Amino acid sequence: MTTAPPGPPPFERFYEEHRDEIYRYLVRMLGRQAAEDAFQETFLKALRAYANLRHARHLRAWAFTIATRVAVDERRRARPEPLGEHELPSLDSDPAYAELDHLTGELPRTERAAVVLRYGYDLAYADIAAALGSSEEAARQAASTGVRRLRRKGIA
Amino acid sequence: MTVPTDLDARFRAEAAAQGLLDVAYDFTDSPVGTLLLATTTRGVCRISFDPEAESELEPLAREFGSRVLRSPKPLDPVRRELDDYFEHRRDAFDLPVDITPLPTFQRLVLEELARVPYGEVETYGGLAAKIGNPKAARAVGGALNRNPVPIVLPCHRVVGSNGSLTGYAGGLERKRALLDLEAGRLGL
Numbered sequence: 001m002t003t004a005p006p007g008p009p010p011f012e013r014f015y016e017e018h019r020d021e022i023y024r025y026l027v028r029m030l031g032r033q034a035a036e037d038a039f040q041e042t043f044l045k046a047l048r049a050y051a052n053l054r055h056a057r058h059l060r061a062w063a064f065t066i067a068t069r070v071a072v073d074e075r076r077r078a079r080p081e082p083l084g085e086h087e088l089p090s091l092d093s094d095p096a097y098a099e100l101d102h103l104t105g106e107l108p109r110t111e112r113a114a115v116v117l118r119y120g121y122d123l124a125y126a127d128i129a130a131a132l133g134s135s136e137e138a139a140r141q142a143a144s145t146g147v148r149r150l151r152r153k154g155i156a
Numbered sequence: 157m158t159v160p161t162d163l164d165a166r167f168r169a170e171a172a173a174q175g176l177l178d179v180a181y182d183f184t185d186s187p188v189g190t191l192l193l194a195t196t197t198r199g200v201c202r203i204s205f206d207p208e209a210e211s212e213l214e215p216l217a218r219e220f221g222s223r224v225l226r227s228p229k230p231l232d233p234v235r236r237e238l239d240d241y242f243e244h245r246r247d248a249f250d251l252p253v254d255i256t257p258l259p260t261f262q263r264l265v266l267e268e269l270a271r272v273p274y275g276e277v278e279t280y281g282g283l284a285a286k287i288g289n290p291k292a293a294r295a296v297g298g299a300l301n302r303n304p305v306p307i308v309l310p311c312h313r314v315v316g317s318n319g320s321l322t323g324y325a326g327g328l329e330r331k332r333a334l335l336d337l338e339a340g341r342l343g344l
Contacts, residue, residue: 010213010224011177023159039159040167047176050223 008053015043018063021121025064028104028116029071038074042067061127068113068131075109103150110134111146118143168227178221180230183207187242187337188330193231196220199252200234203305205326219257238307242337247274249308258304265299272313275338279317301325307334 008014022042026035045066053062104112110132117123117131129139172180179201181194192212194202201220204212209226217224233251240246255263268286272278278286280293280300287296300311306326312334316322324331 007217008222010217010222012209012213012225015225019164020158023163024157027157036160036163039163040170043167044170044174044176047171047223047225051178051221053222 006056008050008056008059011047011050014046014050014059014063018060019043021060022063022067025067025116025121026071028120029068029112030074034074038067038070042070045070058127061123061130064117064121064123064127065131068117069133072109072113072132103153104146106153107146107149111142111149114139114142115146115150119147168225169229171225172227172230176223177225177227177230178223179216180225180227181209181212181216182226182228182231182235184231184235184238186238188326188333191238193234193238194224195230195234196254198256199254200305200308201254203234203307205306205330220254241307244337244340247338251308253305253308255304255309261295262299262302265296266303266305266309269300269303269309269311269314272310274310275340277313277315277319277335280314280322281317283314297323310334313338 019039023035023039026038026042029035030038042063046063049066104115107115113132114128117128118125123131125136125139125143128143129136132139132142134142171177175197179194179196181192181202184191184193189205190207192202192204192207192209193200194204194212194216202212202216206212213224237246237249237251241249255266258266264287265283268283269278272283280296281290283300284290284292284296289295296314300314301323303309303311303325306312312324312331321328321331321335
């Protein structure tokens with residue numbers, strides 16, 4: 001006998017679990033002010049789609065997917081505000097990336113999203129591909145091109 | 157870096173304003189302790205004496221849909237009527253209730269229960285008779301024990317045939333306090 005996979009948790013749980021991480025990600029992508037609107041839009045979009053979710057798998061990647069699409073659209077509309085010193089993430093598990101992170105603002109939007117999702121949030125390339133609406137290979141390419149570009153600008 | 161409080165509050169308000177929630181819930185202080193209140197767009201669907209959201213969110217999501225979010229605004233009318241009730245300004249609730257997911261028998265019992273007037277009591281057997289099933293006193297007791305909207309649906313007004321308080325899902329002390337309040341015996 002097979003049992004149906006558990007459905008998604010009450011939205012409150014999903015929201016509590018991911019809101020801070022998604023907020024930080026949007027601040028990285030867009031700067032603090034634009035991140036506020038994007039945050040609201042991300043979770044309103046998530047709510048609209050939530051009733052149709054049939055399982056509780058990959059919710060973190062799903063949240064990043066929505067946030068990435070919102071952020072990419074937002075960056076299409078407006079140039080990002082420069083990130084102030086105080087907005088730089090202070091904690092990062094990858095020190096090499098932490099040294100480059102403040103430069104990601106200058107990358108084209110998909111490269112920026114790919115680099116931040118891969119090195120800042122440790123998302124798998126399959127998830128990044130879903131977020132960017134591209135193939136896995138294209139996601140890998142965007143992240144590595146982004147990192148090469150950063151290295152040229154930065155320390156390496 | 158965490159989400160600023162005002163941004164969090166704006167999102168919760170907007171989610172409700174756009175009609176995207178299956179259930180909005182919040183907490184409120186009352187003379188019988190902190191209550192968890194929940195509402196759908198059709199009416200109040202939960203009042204819980206257990207202020208731990210932990211135990212309520214999953215059942216609410218199962219019964220009404222997974223878009224369950226803490227959002228204070230939709231609960232304003234509920235809070236207002238409860239305040240009125242506890243301060244002796246109201247002896248009947250105008251709030252609609254949403255008990256649609258309940259089995260027919262339980263809905264029948266609760267609808268009959270809603271007719272027991274403020275300050276009076278009814279027995280389990282009496283309520284059973286009123287729904288045309290005089291032998292079902294025990295089943296009526298079970299249905300009342302799982303009343304999802306206590307206070308508004310006044311299961312505290314139902315007592316044993318000898319007048320004893322018998323039982324209350326929120327604890328006998330609360331049952332006594334609510335009956336005392338309605339009898340004007342006690343300023344809660």
